[in-house]
Amino acid sequence: xxxxxxxxxxPDHHHHHHPKKSKELRTTLHSVKSHISAHHCAWxxxxxxxxxxxxxxxxxxxxxxxxPSVHHHHFESAAxxxxxxxxxxxxxxxxxxxxxxxxxxxxNCHDIDPWSSRCTAVSNxxxxxxxxxxxxxxxxxxxxxxYWTDMYAAEVIYHDRMNSYKCRTLDRTKATAFYIPFYAxxxxxxxxxxxxxxxxxxxxxxxxxxWVSNQDPWKKSNGSDHFIMLGRLTWDxxxxxxxxxxxxxxxIYMPLMKNVLRLAVEKSQWDDxxxxxxxxTSFHPRSEPDxxxxxxxxxxxxxxxxxxxxGATRKKFRNDFRxxxxxxxxxxxxxxxxVDCSVARCxxxxxxxxEAFLDSDFCLQPKGDGFTxxxxxxxxxAGSIPVFFWRGSFEYQYDWxxxxxxxxxxxxxxxxxxxNDTSIIRDALEKYSxxxxxxxxxxxxxxxxxxxxxxxxxxxxxxxxxxxxxxDGVLRRFKQQKxxxxxxxxD
Numbered sequence: 001x002x003x004x005x006x007x008x009x010x011p012d013h014h015h016h017h018h019p020k021k022s023k024e025l026r027t028t029l030h031s032v033k034s035h036i037s038a039h040h041c042a043w044x045x046x047x048x049x050x051x052x053x054x055x056x057x058x059x060x061x062x063x064x065x066x067x068p069s070v071h072h073h074h075f076e077s078a079a080x081x082x083x084x085x086x087x088x089x090x091x092x093x094x095x096x097x098x099x100x101x102x103x104x105x106x107x108n109c110h111d112i113d114p115w116s117s118r119c120t121a122v123s124n125x126x127x128x129x130x131x132x133x134x135x136x137x138x139x140x141x142x143x144x145x146x147y148w149t150d151m152y153a154a155e156v157i158y159h160d161r162m163n164s165y166k167c168r169t170l171d172r173t174k175a176t177a178f179y180i181p182f183y184a185x186x187x188x189x190x191x192x193x194x195x196x197x198x199x200x201x202x203x204x205x206x207x208x209x210x211w212v213s214n215q216d217p218w219k220k221s222n223g224s225d226h227f228i229m230l231g232r233l234t235w236d237x238x239x240x241x242x243x244x245x246x247x248x249x250x251x252i253y254m255p256l257m258k259n260v261l262r263l264a265v266e267k268s269q270w271d272d273x274x275x276x277x278x279x280x281t282s283f284h285p286r287s288e289p290d291x292x293x294x295x296x297x298x299x300x301x302x303x304x305x306x307x308x309x310x311g312a313t314r315k316k317f318r319n320d321f322r323x324x325x326x327x328x329x330x331x332x333x334x335x336x337x338x339v340d341c342s343v344a345r346c347x348x349x350x351x352x353x354x355e356a357f358l359d360s361d362f363c364l365q366p367k368g369d370g371f372t373x374x375x376x377x378x379x380x381x382a383g384s385i386p387v388f389f390w391r392g393s394f395e396y397q398y399d400w401x402x403x404x405x406x407x408x409x410x411x412x413x414x415x416x417x418x419x420n421d422t423s424i425i426r427d428a429l430e431k432y433s434x435x436x437x438x439x440x441x442x443x444x445x446x447x448x449x450x451x452x453x454x455x456x457x458x459x460x461x462x463x464x465x466x467x468x469x470x471x472d473g474v475l476r477r478f479k480q481q482k483x484x485x486x487x488x489x490x491d
Contacts, residue, residue, distance in 0.1 A: 089475035090176025091169035094162050095215070097181060101208050102159065105186045112186050114193050120148075122186070125456065126156030127284055133351045137358060139297070145290050148347060149280045151374040154265055155183050155231035157280060157453055161467045164456045167475065177478045178217050178226045180260075182208045185231030188249045192236070197244045205237075205251040213256055225478050227261035233370040234264045234274060261477065263470060266372040269396035275473065276397045278451045278466045279374040281381045282354075285454050288461035295445045298383030301358055305337040307387065307429055308360035310353050310375060312341035321366050321389070321415055328422040329364070335426055357382030361437050362411065362429050365393065372397055377451055380409075380444050385437065387429070389415035400473040401450045401466060409443040 105112055109119040120129050124147060131146035138146060159181040162168060169175050187204035190196075212218050218226065230237060237251040251257065260273070267276035285291045313323040329336040337356050344352045353375075357363055363379035364387050371392030379386050387410070388394055394406045403409060413428055432440075449463045464472070 087167035087475075089167075089472065089479045091167045091174055092162065092165065092177045092179050092471065092475070093169055093172050093175035093217070094179045094181060095212065097208065098211060101182045101187070101204060101211075105183050106156070112190050114190055118150075118186070118189075121150040121153060122156050125160035126150075126153040126280070127455070128153065131282055134354070137351060137355045139293065142290060142293060145284055145286050146282050147284060148350075149282050149284070151265070151279050152185055152189075152231045154263075154277065154280055155181075155185055155229045158229040158263070158467065158470075159183075161453070161456050162471075165471065167471065172217055175217070176225065176482070177474055180208065180212055180226055180228045182228060183231065184208075184228065184237065184249075184251060188236065188251075189232075192248065198239065198242045198246070198250070201239070201249040202251070202254075205249055205254065209254060209256040222259055223256065224259040224481070226259075227263065227474055229277075230262055230264040232264075233266045233372075234262070234268050234271075235266075235370055238268070261474065263474075265374075266370045267397060269392065275400065275470070276372070277470050278398060278401055278453075279372075279377045280453055281374075281377050281451070283381055283452060285449075285452055285460065285465075286458055288459075288463050291449050291452070291460070291463055295448060298358070298381075298448075299441065299445050301383060303359050303361050303384075305356075305360040306335040306426070307362035307364060308337040308339070308356045308384070309364040310339040310341065310346065310356055310378075311366070312346070319419075321419070324419060324422060325364050325366060328425065331422075332426055353378060354382060357384040360384050361441075362387050364425070365389070366415070367393065380448065380451065383441050383444060385410060385440050385444065387411045387413060387425070389413055389418060400469055401447075403443065403447065409440055409447075 106122050109122050110117040112118050123129060126149070127147040128149045129147065131143065131148055134143050134146055162179055162181065172178075182204075184205060188201050191200040212226070213223075234252070236248045238253060239246050239248040239250040240253070242250075252262070262274045263277050264274060265277060265279045267274040283294065285294070309325050309329040311322050311326065313326055314320045315323075326338065326340065329338040337360055339346065339352050339356045344350070346353055357379050361384065363375075363384040365373055365376045365379065367373065367390055368375070371390055373393070376386045376388075376393070388406075389412075391412065394402075394410060394412075406412070411428065411432075413425060417424060449460075449465055450469050452465050453467055454460055454465050
């Protein structure tokens with residue numbers, strides 16, 4: 001590129017002054033300067049064009065880049081194999097439902113329960129607010145892993161986990177299973193009470209089925225490779241008639257639901273399309289060391305009571321069995337530790353509950369709203385051994401998460417026998433030796449991680465939590481189904 005002004009003339013090597021040559025040089029330079037000024041823009045344009053032509057010529061003359069190395073191909077192949085091994089039973093596609101079926105329910109959390117706002121309960125991906133007041137019972141470094149988690153928050157927890165699940169696929173054609181993230185429990189909760197009609201209770205469920213039945217994957221399988229998480233007990237979704245006075249929604253009995261697999265915190269033992277999964281507790285480990293530390297704590301904890309009962313009487317229930325247990329516990333104060341929830345604050349995993357379970361070898365577990373009860377999982381979380389009074393509390397429930405032989409980790413005493421003579425509770429529990437108790441507790445410590453729910457994107461190392469176990473079970477079931485294994489449908 002030419003300079004805007006000409007450079008000074010070079011010095012004369014002989015240092016002699018020649019007037020005639022000097023005058024000629026000045027004339028020549030003046031002519032060049034004038035020429036440059038007149039054609040400056042043209043020179044610039046020509047120079048730039050010449051440079052572009054040179055670059056184009058060189059690029060076209062250059063040989064193509066070498067092919068990828070053998071090591072690069074090997075790396076991609078190894079990654080693909082590793083990925084297939086991680087998700088060997090297939091992948092899950094998550095539907096993006098209309099917001100009214102999930103997101104809007106969370107956004108309007110203050111209006112989905114007739115009694116109080118549910119906003120804190122559904123916060124933090126379903127974990128609820130961070131727990132407080134646990135300094136006396138939980139090590140300080142573990143308290144950030146504790147939340148006041150609602151017993152019916154599982155459908156929010158599962159959706160949050162599913163969004164970052166390692167075996168999720170965004171390609172429908174590569175999916176083994178299809179997850180419907182409909183918050184059925186939250187949707188019906190408001191309409192279970194007062195003067196709402198059966199149409200109110202069925203509205204969201206009918207809208208969801210109308211939407212999903214128009215999706216291509218559903219049309220191909222009629223919903224037989226689809227599943228849903230129900231946050232409430234199964235009985236809340238099994239209304240038999242359209243009588244406005246009858247409890248619940250008829251969601252499960254809607255014709256389009258006949259092939260859909262359902263996860264619920266309590267299942268019907270007569271329905272093979274239903275799988276029960278653990279109630280959420282308050283402990284949500286952030287890492288494998290969190291789990292190992294808590295396991296060590298409950299294994300070595302010194303316990304001062306033989307058994308405990310946590311609950312409140314239900315005065316509206318005739319011959320309320322909880323009242324029977326409470327009165328008995330009061331009469332056995334040397335052996336039984338009582339937490340009366342009509343007096344103490346027994347919100348989700350409250351300190352009084354946790355401390356009672358940590359300090360007792362056994363915990364009495366009557367029926368809850370159904371046969372099962374969130375309290376049984378709070379009990380096992382603390383390393384206490386559950387005592388059941390109905391077979392429905394453990395038989396045919398939680399097959400994917402708990403050992404088949406319930407007597408290896410729990411005690412059964414028939415509720416009918418207890419009504420006749422409450423003293424048989426203490427008599428039965430005192431027959432267990434210290435070795436028996438430690439062996440049963442060790443069983444609980446061993447399977448405890450299978451009952452816990454960690455946060456999304458948490459690395460638990462070699463540990464699989466309740467969500468991992470459930471998703472692996474779903475994928476295995478659908479894979480077997482596609483291979484010809486018949487699954488019994490709802491009668």
